[in-house]
Amino acid sequence: MTWYALQHKPAQGDRAVVNLQNQDVTCFYPKIQIEKIKAGKRTQKLEALFHGYMFVKLEQTDPNWAKLRSTRGVLRVVSFANKPAGISDDVIQQIKDSLDSVTQQGGLKSGEAVQLGEGPFEGINAVFQAYDGEERAIVLINFMQKQQRVKVPVSSLK
Secondary structure: OEEEEEEEOOOOHHHHHHHHHHOOOEEEOOEEEEEEEEOOEEEEEEEEOOOOEEEEEEOOOOOOHHHHOOOOOEEEEOEEOOEEOEEOHHHHHHHHHHHHHHHHHOOOOOOOEEEEOOOOOOOOEEEEEEEEOOOEEEEEEEEOOEEEEEEEEHHHEO
16 A cells, blocks of 8 residues: 555645544554743644645555545545555655654753843853743753843754
């Protein structure tokens, strides 16, 4: 069996996956956790890695090919010269492995050690506390035998 790319209708990726799985078609719809700032607050959101696309695994002779285009949520099969474009198992496996590593990395977490790379505190070690809006972060630095809370640009953290 080979993997193929499907284009889904706007904002209907999850619907397409459910309907394809109801037809016993193997689907892969990669999503990643991203951080967005909405109304000044950071929120976590799950978004598709390839906006508008998903992958299905089918045989060329599978009778489900005829049903794919009429499946709710599916727009079309990605093809070249009117032939569906196959994707190797290695490429799909590499995407799956990459998703795992991205999930493990995440962003800065509270209590994580960082170093300030620019500004008046350049070269000073600090402890990350929290984000303060989109461009700034709150860190703790040791200054005059006491931990001080300082707001610094996110770009200055190493």
